[in-house]
Amino acid sequence: DQQVKQNSPSLSVQEGRISILNCDYTNSMFDYFLWYKKYPAEGPTFLISISSIKDKNEDGRFTVFLNKSAKHLSLHIVPSQPGDSAVYFCAAGASGSARQLTFGSGTQLTVLP
Amino acid sequence: DAEITQSPRHKITETGRQVTLACHQTWNHNNMFWYRQDLGHGLRLIHYSYGVQDTNKGEVSDGYSVSRSNTEDLPLTLESAASSQTSVYFCASSESRSLFDEQYFGPGTRLTVT
Numbered sequence: 001d002q003q004v005k006q007n008s009p010s011l012s013v014q015e016g017r018i019s020i021l022n023c024d025y026t027n028s029m030f031d032y033f034l035w036y037k038k039y040p041a042e043g044p045t046f047l048i049s050i051s052s053i054k055d056k057n058e059d060g061r062f063t064v065f066l067n068k069s070a071k072h073l074s075l076h077i078v079p080s081q082p083g084d085s086a087v088y089f090c091a092a093g094a095s096g097s098a099r100q101l102t103f104g105s106g107t108q109l110t111v112l113p
Numbered sequence: 114d115a116e117i118t119q120s121p122r123h124k125i126t127e128t129g130r131q132v133t134l135a136c137h138q139t140w141n142h143n144n145m146f147w148y149r150q151d152l153g154h155g156l157r158l159i160h161y162s163y164g165v166q167d168t169n170k171g172e173v174s175d176g177y178s179v180s181r182s183n184t185e186d187l188p189l190t191l192e193s194a195a196s197s198q199t200s201v202y203f204c205a206s207s208e209s210r211s212l213f214d215e216q217y218f219g220p221g222t223r224l225t226v227t
Contacts, residue, residue, distance in 0.1 A: 004155075036218075043117075043203050043218030044156070089155055100171065101216070103148075103155035 003027045004092050006104035014112050019077040021107050023090030026071065030092040034101070035064060035075050038087045047088070048075070080111045115140040119204050119219040126226055132191040134222050136204030144207045145187040146216065147171075147179065149200040156203065162187055194226045 005024045013019045023033075031052040036044035050057040050064045050073070057064050063076045077084055090104040117138040126132050136145065143164045148156040158171030160179040168179050176198060178190045191198055201223050205216040 002154075006155075041220065043205070043220050045218065046215040091156075095211075100158055100161070102172075103157070105153050105155040 002105070003030075004090055004102045004104040006088075006090055006107050008107050009105070010108040010110070012110045012112060013080045015082055016079045019075075019080045019084065019109055019111065021075040021077075021088050021090075021109065023073050023075075023104055024071060025073075025092050027092070027094065027102075028071070029094040030102075031095055032093045033064070033066060033073050034091045034093075035062075036089045036091060036103075038089065038106070044089060077109075080109075082111050082113050085109055085111050117204060117206055117217055117219040119202075119222050122220065122222060124222060124224045126194050126224070128194060128196060128226055130194050132194050132224065134189045134191075134202055134204075134224070136187050136189065136219060137185055138204075138206045138217070138219075139185065140206055140208070140217060141184060142206035142208050142217075143184065144209070144214075145181070146205040146207075147177070147187065147189045148203045148205065149173065149198075150203060150221075151200050159189065159202075160187075191224075194224075196226050198224065199226045200224060 034049040035047040037047045038044040048062050066073045087106045089106045091101045093101045120135045146161040147159040157173045162168050162181040201221050203221050204219040207214045207216045
């Protein structure tokens with residue numbers, strides 16, 4: 001049973017528009033959430049994170065929103081650029097337990113010029 | 114510049130063979146992790162280590178082992194390779210145990226078991 005789900009395997013967006021990537025989780029113990037970005041033939045790189053005490057965290061063009069009641073988080077990229085084309089992984093962890101990260105299956109974002 | 118490297122980048126082996134994947138980091142991080150990435154599953158934790166002589170099992174540890182004899186290296190051994198272990202393997206490291214601490218990933222090793 002996947003505790004972190006990314007239900008959209010792929011997403012295509014026009015350059016300059018907003019990209020919205022979604023992630024759902026089932027474990028109510030999760031209190032820290034991260035997004036990683038991965039280019040082909042490279043390892044994932046950290047993008048942005050949010051703890052459960054917040055509902056929004058912003059870093060430049062990237063904003064993560066957390067809805068604890070719905071167990072849902074989303075990553076907004078505005079404006080989208082062709083260089084943002086990559087696989088995006090959502091990850092979650094529970095600070096009170098083993099502190100391991102559980103990753104979603106990823107969403108392939110393609111930004112069309 | 115500090116980095117994390119993995120070798121080999123590609124490996125083809127036969128069922129039943131023992132295989133060791135290398136991971137070396139120059140960040141001087143105490144924490145190191147091994148993940149496998151499979152289509153539809155994202156990244157799943159195999160083993161992790163919080164320091165020299167410390168190793169712990171992750172979500173999918175069966176058939177794998179690790180040892181930590183120094184800070185820089187965490188080799189992953191497949192005792193008897195199986196076709197189900199065909200995957201892309203990523204090593205990562207982080208400075209502290211905190212979830213708030215970014216994990217730095219290596220470039221990955223693509224392993225094919227025939």
